[in-house]
Amino acid sequence: MPFSLLKYGLNSDFPYEKHADLPSPSALKSHYDVVIIGGGGHGVATAYYLAKYHGITNVAVLEKGYLGGGNTARNTAVIRSNYLTPEGVKFYTESVKLFKELSNEFDFNIMYSQRGQLTLAHTDAAIRGFRQRVAINKHFGGQSELIDPQQIRELVPSLNMNPADMPVLAGLWHTDGATARHDAVAWGYAKGATSRGVELHQLTEVTDVVVQQGKVTAVQTNRGKISCGAVVQAVSGHSSILAAKAGFKLPITTYPLQAMVTLPVKPFLDPMVSSPSLHCYVQQTSRGELVFGGGSDPYPLYSTRSTMDLKEGLLANAVELFPAIAQMRLMRQWGGLTDMTSDYSPVMGLSPVENYYLDAGWGTWGFKATPICGKTMAQLVADNGKVPALIKPFSMERFYRFAQVNEMGATAASH
Amino acid sequence: MKMINCPLNGLRNSSEFVYGGEVKDMPDHRNCSDREWAEYIFFHDNAVAVVTEWWLHAPSSYWFIGERHTASDEFLRTYDPSERFNTRVEFAVPVVESEK
Numbered sequence: 001m002p003f004s005l006l007k008y009g010l011n012s013d014f015p016y017e018k019h020a021d022l023p024s025p026s027a028l029k030s031h032y033d034v035v036i037i038g039g040g041g042h043g044v045a046t047a048y049y050l051a052k053y054h055g056i057t058n059v060a061v062l063e064k065g066y067l068g069g070g071n072t073a074r075n076t077a078v079i080r081s082n083y084l085t086p087e088g089v090k091f092y093t094e095s096v097k098l099f100k101e102l103s104n105e106f107d108f109n110i111m112y113s114q115r116g117q118l119t120l121a122h123t124d125a126a127i128r129g130f131r132q133r134v135a136i137n138k139h140f141g142g143q144s145e146l147i148d149p150q151q152i153r154e155l156v157p158s159l160n161m162n163p164a165d166m167p168v169l170a171g172l173w174h175t176d177g178a179t180a181r182h183d184a185v186a187w188g189y190a191k192g193a194t195s196r197g198v199e200l201h202q203l204t205e206v207t208d209v210v211v212q213q214g215k216v217t218a219v220q221t222n223r224g225k226i227s228c229g230a231v232v233q234a235v236s237g238h239s240s241i242l243a244a245k246a247g248f249k250l251p252i253t254t255y256p257l258q259a260m261v262t263l264p265v266k267p268f269l270d271p272m273v274s275s276p277s278l279h280c281y282v283q284q285t286s287r288g289e290l291v292f293g294g295g296s297d298p299y300p301l302y303s304t305r306s307t308m309d310l311k312e313g314l315l316a317n318a319v320e321l322f323p324a325i326a327q328m329r330l331m332r333q334w335g336g337l338t339d340m341t342s343d344y345s346p347v348m349g350l351s352p353v354e355n356y357y358l359d360a361g362w363g364t365w366g367f368k369a370t371p372i373c374g375k376t377m378a379q380l381v382a383d384n385g386k387v388p389a390l391i392k393p394f395s396m397e398r399f400y401r402f403a404q405v406n407e408m409g410a411t412a413a414s415h
Numbered sequence: 416m417k418m419i420n421c422p423l424n425g426l427r428n429s430s431e432f433v434y435g436g437e438v439k440d441m442p443d444h445r446n447c448s449d450r451e452w453a454e455y456i457f458f459h460d461n462a463v464a465v466v467t468e469w470w471l472h473a474p475s476s477y478w479f480i481g482e483r484h485t486a487s488d489e490f491l492r493t494y495d496p497s498e499r500f501n502t503r504v505e506f507a508v509p510v511v512e513s514e515k
Contacts, residue, residue, distance in 0.1 A: 240461035251457040299434035302463045302486045309416050309430060342457060399457040400450050 021191045022067070028201060031227045032060040034381055035219055037206050037242060038234035039063025040072035041182070041367065042359050044189040045374020046232055046381070047198040053375075054382035057197035060228075061190075062221060064205035068186030071236045074304075074336030075367040076259050076293045077182045078272060078283070080117050081142045082174040084133055084410040087393035088345060089140045091372060094390065096142075096176050098371035106188035110180045113286060116271040117177025118155060122166040123277065129409050130172040143175045158268055163320035166277055177272055179283065185370055209246040215354040216246065230355040230381050234373075237337030238302075239347075239360035248352045251399045252339045252361050255296035256303060258310050260333035262325070264288030269322075276411065278317040290325060292318050296338050296364065304335035338363045343404035344411060348373070348394040349380060349387045357381060358396060364411065417488070421472045422479050422495050435469030438480055438499070443506045465491060 034050060036043045039061045050056040063069075079099050081092035103110050121127045130146050137144035149161060152171045161168045194200055201223070208220035209231065218227040235242050243250045264287050274281030279295045294314040297307070311333065319326045340363045341347060347361035359377050362369070376388045387395065393405050417429040437459055442451045460466070463486050470481045470493070481493040 240459070241463060244460075244462065249454075249458040249460065251459070253459055253461050298429075299432075300461070300485060301488050303488060305488070307417070400453045402449075402453065 021187060022200065023194050025202070026199060028060070028204070028221070028223050028226060029199075030225075031058075032199075033058040033229045034232065035059075035226060035228040035230070036061045036232045036234060037219070038070075038236075039065075039067050039186075039190070039200060039202060040070050040234065040236065041068060041186045041189065041370040042072075042236070042362070042373045042377070043232070043234040044068075044186060044193055044200065045370050046234060046359070046377040047193040047200075047374075048189045048196075049375045049378035050381060051193055051196035051198050054378060056378075056382060059193075059198045060226065061193070061198065061200045062204045062206055062219070063200070063202045066202050067190055067200065068183055071336045071338075071362075071366060072182055072186050072370075074257075074259070074334055075182060075364075076281075076283070076291050077179045077367060078117070078281075079112075079176075079178040079180060079368045080174055081176055081368075082117070082119070082133055082137050082144045082172060082410065083407055084129070084136065085345075085405050085407060086136060086140065087405050088407050088410065089136050089142060091390055091394075092368060093137075093140050093142045093176075095369050095372035096178070098375065099178065099180060099368075102180075102185065102188060102371065106192055108184065108188040108191060110184040110188055111286065112178060112180045114176070114178040115283075116155075117174045118152065118271045118273050119172040119174070120152075120168050120273070120275040120277075121170045121172070122163075122168060122275070124169070126277065127170045130170060133172060133410065137174070145173050145175075147171045147173045155271060156269065156273060158322055158324055159273065160321055160323050163275070163278060164317065173271075179272065179285070182367055185367075189370075189374065206242065206245070209242070209353075209356070211247055211353050211356075214352075216356040230357065232357045232359060232377055232381060233351075234359040234377070236339055236360070236362040236366050239339045239358075243351070243358075243360070246351070246353050246356055250339075250347060250358075250360060251341055251396065252347065253300050254302060255300050255338050255340055256305070256335045257293070257296045257338045257364055258306055258314075258333065258335045259291065259293045260311065260314075260330050261285075261292070262290040262328045263331045265290075265328065273321065275317070275321060278320065280314055280317040280321065282318055282321060289331065290328065296340065302337065304337065306333055306335055340364075342399075344407040345405040346373075346394050347396050348377070348391045350385060350395060350397075355385070357385075361394075365407075419470070419481070419490060420493050421475075421477065422493050423477045424472055424475060427472065431472060431474055433471040433473050435471055435478065438467040438469055441504075445506050445508065 272283035
C-alpha cells in the first residue's frame, strides 16, 4: 500500500472534505443573469462554458433531483459522430473532439475510452447507407470506413456472422466511437462551473415560468421566485412539460427507453457493436459488464418502468449476435425517458418566448452531444440570442419550414 | 404482457397494437396556412394526463380511439372512432383568384 494512502486513511480529518468536489448548498438569490433549468450534463456544461469563455458567472443551475440523476445517468454512454447529414456530422464531430480533451481540461478522469463502434449491415440497402455515411464523415473530419466480413471477423471473433438468418454483409467501422463515464462528465462540468462562481441548486424544482409581454422575466420554484435575464431549458425527458409552463408546444413525443447490464466477465469484446436490423447494440464496459440497449418503447409514456416483452425481444437478438453470452446473468436493468423528434435531430436555439432558450429533443442521442451542446448554448446566451452557425439547422423553426434534418437512418438501433 | 381492450376484438396482447398519435382536430387543409398545417403535423401536447389517442389493432387493421393516462399507462376507455366522427366533415373550397 502506498504510504500516502495510509497517511490519508489515518488523517484525523477523515473523511477529508476540504477539497470537496462541489460547494455546500446555499440560499437562492432573488436574481440571476442566467437560470439554467436542469442539472444534467447539458445544463452544467452550458453553465461551465458560460463561466469559462464568456465570464458570465451570476448563473444558477436548478435541478429538481440531484446532479446528473436524470437521463444523464440512464444513457448507455456511447460517443460517436458517424451520422448521415452534413449538419449532424459537423455538430457531433465537434463534440467528439471536445470529449477527447475533457479529462485534461477538468483535471478529473472521465474515463474516456476510444474503442471504436461497429455497425452491421445485413442488407444491400444498409450498405448503400453506410457508403453515404462514410463519405460524409470523412469529408467533415470524422473517421469511418466500410469494412468486409473478413475484417469484421478479425475485429470481433465472438460475433455470429449469420444472426437470425440475416448474414452480416458489411460493417461501418467508426474508429472515433468511444465511451466515457457519464457521471464523471456531469461532475467534471459541475465542479468546473461551481469553482468559477456558478451556483448549482439541487432539489430545486421549477414550478412555473413567468412570461411578460412575450419575454421571460422570472421562474417560480419550490424555494421561491427568482427573477432572471435569460433561461435555458435543458430537461430531457420533460421538455414538453416545461415548455407548456412557458406557454408553447414542442415537436416532441416522449417514449421510455430500456437498457440492461450483465454481471462482469473477462474482457472479450473490444468495439461497441450495433445492428440496426436487429434493433440491438452491445458493448463491454471497462468493468467487464455487457451493456445492452435497443430501440425506444413502441408507444409514448412518462414512466421509467420496465417491460418483460422488450427485454425478451432485445436479448433474443443480442444472443443471436453473440451466442456465447446466452448463459450470462443480468445484473441490473433500468429505463429512461427519450424526447423523440420526428427527424431524430435535437431542437436547439430560440423559442417563441424571448430570452428563453431551448436545449431539447435529445431523444436517444443526448449524451454524446454534451460538450458541444454546452459550448454552443453558452455562446447563444452570451450573444443575446444570436444563434451559432453549428446549431442553426436544429432550430424549432425548421418544422414550420419543413426543413427537417433527417438522422433516422443513423441511429445505432432503429426506434 | 400488457393487454389492451380492442373495441372490435376484445382483450389482446399489447404487441398486436400500433400507436397512432394524439387525436387532434384537423385544420381545414385547403385554406389553412403552412404554419397551421406544420403545427398540426409536428407539434404535440405530449402531456402527463389522460390523453386521447389513435390506436391500430394491426392483425385486423382496425383503427380505434383510446383514452390512456401517460404516467400510469392505464387505459380508461377504448372505443370505435364512429362515436367521435359521426358527421361528414366538409372543408370550404378555397377561392381561386381567376374565378372571381
